[in-house]
Amino acid sequence: MTGELAMTEPDQGPANPARRRVLAGFLTAYTASLVPWALAQPVAAPEHGAFMALSALLAGRRSLDAGLAARLFDALSAMYPHFTADARALLAQINQQHIDPAQLQSTLDGAHSPLAPLPRRIMRAWCLGLVGEGEATKCVAYENALNAVIVADVLKPPTYAYGEYGSWAKPPLAEGVNAS
Amino acid sequence: MSAPTSAEVVVIGSGICGSLAAWKLATRGKQVLILEAGPRIDRGRIVAAFRNSPRKSDWMSPYPFSAWAPQPEYKPKSNGYLVQAGPYPYPAEYIRVVGGTTWHWSALAWRLVPNDVRIKSLYGVGVDWPVTYDELDPWYQEAEEQLGVAGLPDTGSPRKHPFPLPPVAEPWAMQRIRERLAPTYTVVGNTVARNSRSYGGRPACVGNNSCQPICPVNAQYLGINAVEAAKAAGVKVVPNAVVYRIEHDAKGRITAVDYYDPDKTSHRVSGKQFILAANGIESPKLLLLSSSSKYPNGLANSSGMVGRNLMDHPSNSLTFYADEEMWLGRGPQSPDSINTLRDGAFRSQHAAYRLDFTNISQVLGVTEALIEEGVYGPAFDQQLRWRAARQLSVKTLLEVLPNPDNRITLSSDKDAMGIPKPEAHYSIDAYTRRGAQAAREDFAKIAALLGGTGLRYTPKGEFSNNQHITGTLGMGDDPTRFVTDRFGRAHDHENLFCCGTGVMPTSATMNSTLTGVALALRTADHMAPLKAQAASTDTTREAVSS
Numbered sequence: 001m002t003g004e005l006a007m008t009e010p011d012q013g014p015a016n017p018a019r020r021r022v023l024a025g026f027l028t029a030y031t032a033s034l035v036p037w038a039l040a041q042p043v044a045a046p047e048h049g050a051f052m053a054l055s056a057l058l059a060g061r062r063s064l065d066a067g068l069a070a071r072l073f074d075a076l077s078a079m080y081p082h083f084t085a086d087a088r089a090l091l092a093q094i095n096q097q098h099i100d101p102a103q104l105q106s107t108l109d110g111a112h113s114p115l116a117p118l119p120r121r122i123m124r125a126w127c128l129g130l131v132g133e134g135e136a137t138k139c140v141a142y143e144n145a146l147n148a149v150i151v152a153d154v155l156k157p158p159t160y161a162y163g164e165y166g167s168w169a170k171p172p173l174a175e176g177v178n179a180s
Numbered sequence: 181m182s183a184p185t186s187a188e189v190v191v192i193g194s195g196i197c198g199s200l201a202a203w204k205l206a207t208r209g210k211q212v213l214i215l216e217a218g219p220r221i222d223r224g225r226i227v228a229a230f231r232n233s234p235r236k237s238d239w240m241s242p243y244p245f246s247a248w249a250p251q252p253e254y255k256p257k258s259n260g261y262l263v264q265a266g267p268y269p270y271p272a273e274y275i276r277v278v279g280g281t282t283w284h285w286s287a288l289a290w291r292l293v294p295n296d297v298r299i300k301s302l303y304g305v306g307v308d309w310p311v312t313y314d315e316l317d318p319w320y321q322e323a324e325e326q327l328g329v330a331g332l333p334d335t336g337s338p339r340k341h342p343f344p345l346p347p348v349a350e351p352w353a354m355q356r357i358r359e360r361l362a363p364t365y366t367v368v369g370n371t372v373a374r375n376s377r378s379y380g381g382r383p384a385c386v387g388n389n390s391c392q393p394i395c396p397v398n399a400q401y402l403g404i405n406a407v408e409a410a411k412a413a414g415v416k417v418v419p420n421a422v423v424y425r426i427e428h429d430a431k432g433r434i435t436a437v438d439y440y441d442p443d444k445t446s447h448r449v450s451g452k453q454f455i456l457a458a459n460g461i462e463s464p465k466l467l468l469l470s471s472s473s474k475y476p477n478g479l480a481n482s483s484g485m486v487g488r489n490l491m492d493h494p495s496n497s498l499t500f501y502a503d504e505e506m507w508l509g510r511g512p513q514s515p516d517s518i519n520t521l522r523d524g525a526f527r528s529q530h531a532a533y534r535l536d537f538t539n540i541s542q543v544l545g546v547t548e549a550l551i552e553e554g555v556y557g558p559a560f561d562q563q564l565r566w567r568a569a570r571q572l573s574v575k576t577l578l579e580v581l582p583n584p585d586n587r588i589t590l591s592s593d594k595d596a597m598g599i600p601k602p603e604a605h606y607s608i609d610a611y612t613r614r615g616a617q618a619a620r621e622d623f624a625k626i627a628a629l630l631g632g633t634g635l636r637y638t639p640k641g642e643f644s645n646n647q648h649i650t651g652t653l654g655m656g657d658d659p660t661r662f663v664t665d666r667f668g669r670a671h672d673h674e675n676l677f678c679c680g681t682g683v684m685p686t687s688a689t690m691n692s693t694l695t696g697v698a699l700a701l702r703t704a705d706h707m708a709p710l711k712a713q714a715a716s717t718d719t720t721r722e723a724v725s726s
């Protein structure tokens with residue numbers, strides 16, 4: 001298996017639309033070993049493959065919302081014309097060099113890689129719901145961005161009611177408030 | 181429907197101070213018109229705009245900008261409206277819309293402490309106020325009943341009557357902070373204009389944790405509630421009316437004001453009495469703009485003090501991780517403080533301060549930090565939860581002394597309507613800096629008591645601002661030293677009154693709006709006193725809906 005996505009693509013489009021496209025098909029043995037839980041993650045369209053694989057590696061989540069993934073992909077590829085190609089290149093580099101996600105940013109920064117901004121762009125999209133820089137920034141998600149989802153057992157995103165008056169006086173992880 | 185061209189009382193600015201003064205005058209039978217520079221806005225749209233905003237930590241981002249009534253904005257880059265003359269930046273924020281800046285306040289509604297109004301006599305610094313704390317008490321009470329203020333019985337500011345509302349339920353995190361800092365520090369619940377039960381036709385708080393920039397449910401009192409109360413009492417409000425000149429007659433009495441509509445058509449409104457309530461920056465700007473051959477330095481300015489003695493509450497802070505899970509972000513944003521450093525003999529040497537614990541959710545800031553650090557993979561999830569649960573922040577609100585060199589002037593730069601922009605001249609003196617230094621020692625003790633790690637102090641000499649614009653229309657008995665008298669009347673103009681935090685002659689350490697409102701109600705009472713037999717504030721207290 002190589003890092004070439006086109007070659008690992010399990011289902012190339014309309015010829016067999018009923019077949020479910022999953023992330024496993026976009027990963028090499030190395031990357032698959034990093035996110036074994038995400039192998040069955042659905043992938044909406046073939047060009048999303050590298051983005052979804054990077055998303056799984058960077059966010060380290062068991063599953064990623066496929067609908068949000070499609071929205072984020074559309075926003076990122078509209079904002080950055082080379083997004084799809086860059087995502088493929090970065091995934092290939094991770095596969096070839098066996099880069100641990102924990103070391104990814106420092107590795108890219110250290111090498112002054114042109115791909116260095118990419119992980120942050122993907123993480124900002126997933127975790128803050130933001131795509132783009134400075135005045136061009138767009139908000140694509142808020143209450144379903146990962147930073148809200150990760151703490152959803154304890155906090156509501158600001159502007160959403162926490163609960164009935166005074167409920168915040170109780171310990172945050174008391175029974176019934178937090179299942180984890 | 182054409183806008184009125186005259187009124188008994190013309191109020192400039194529909195913020196909380198102008199609107200409550202207008203409300204009170206209307207309840208005394210006056211025919212009142214409010215001219216407001218900005219547009220009407222809708223709460224639901226502001227909530228939606230916040231949720232869709234790419235800048236969630238910028239409280240201004242959900243609010244509309246109107247070219248005819250510009251407001252200072254700093255993100256993503258400064259719009260240059262409040263011109264900075266230095267040497268220290270003064271990035272004040274305010275909102276020019278119907279209801280004014282309290283749309284995005286956090287509703288801390290503290291009284292001063294009695295010694296705040298006598299710092300010259302007691303500590304040899306600043307100036308004494310022309311009113312005593314006891315004289316303020318009934319007006320504070322009326323303001324608290326109108327706003328629906330919730331507070332603990334003993335917060336260091338004496339009162340003759342109880343708070344209208346019981347204290348707001350204390351978030352768990354604050355309970356833990358209070359317990360862990362005792363007995364070294366006494367942590368108390370803040371006095372807030374936030375409903376701890378339904379009051380004034382508004383519901384109890386449900387803990388949205390977005391008091392800044394917008395309370396979605398109307399549990400926190402805002403200037404727009406004051407506008408609605410004023411309208412219900414018969415006050416007329418004209419939005420999008422940018423007052424650009426105040427006219428006077430040969431005797432110095434104010435006769436009319438002129439305003440532009442968004443098309444820059446000029447309109448004139450005459451009146452018998454006038455209230456200037458456009459806030460601590462726009463009000464002095466308007467006085468300076470209204471210069472004439474009789475008053476070449478601007479109206480109300482024979483003392484030369486209009487716009488001078490600009491004060492606020494600079495903050496330095498410490499952010500750190502506690503050794504237990506606190507989870508800020510549950511309940512209202514600003515629940516607790518340490519109040520004991522607001523007063524003491526040290527005030528002869530350095531600034532007093534209040535220490536304020538934030539309860540703003542830390543999730544946004546922690547997420548940004550983790551992405552910046554490149555923390556990816558399963559560590560992201562773990563770190564986000566670890567840090568968001570433990571990160572705490574405590575900040576000072578430091579007293580600033582009046583200094584005539586700190587001031588608002590007219591810039592040579594003009595806004596889209598051709599009106600000069602305000603220009604801020606500001607510095608932070610050694611008195612305030614020494615206060616900040618003293619507070620760093622408290623920060624260190626607080627962090628130690630909470631098992632703090634990862635301590636991040638504001639760099640020495642750096643301060644953030646709190647938007648408590650005071651001093652620019654300072655009140656005092658001496659017309660050669662102060663702009664307004666003890667009732668907020670301009671010394672130079674018999675029928676011109678100033679309402680707002682700008683009339684406060686010193687800043688003390690407490691968020692200034694409640695004091696501004698109390699003084700505004702007192703001004704309105706002075707303009708239209710009750711008939712002698714009923715002269716008691718209790719009459720208007722009855723008018724409060726609860």
Ligand SMILES: Cc1cc2nc3c(=O)[nH]c(=O)nc-3n(C[C@H](O)[C@H](O)[C@H](O)COP(=O)(O)OP(=O)(O)OC[C@H]3O[C@@H](n4cnc5c(N)ncnc54)[C@H](O)[C@@H]3O)c2cc1C
Pocket residue numbers: 192193194195196197198215216217218239249273274275276277278279280281282284285286287288289290392403421422423424457458459460462463466646647648649679680681690691692693694696
């Ligand atoms: C983020 C933030 C949080 C805050 N939190 C607190 C807090 O917790 N507690 C506290 O005490 N204070 C707080 N403040 C400060 C508080 O908002 C102000 O003290 C308060 O709004 C002052 O009321 P005001 O009526 O004097 O002025 P404003 O509310 O500013 O209202 C002035 C009005 O005048 C209008 N106006 C201006 N120019 C003209 C003109 N030329 N013609 C006609 N109309 C004009 C404006 O459009 C505006 O509507 C906070 C401020 C900010 C920015």
Ligand code: SF4
Pocket residue numbers: 374384385386387388389390391392394395396397398399400511512513
């Ligand atoms: S916590 Fe929520 S409901 Fe309560 S005042 Fe703040 S924004 Fe309003």
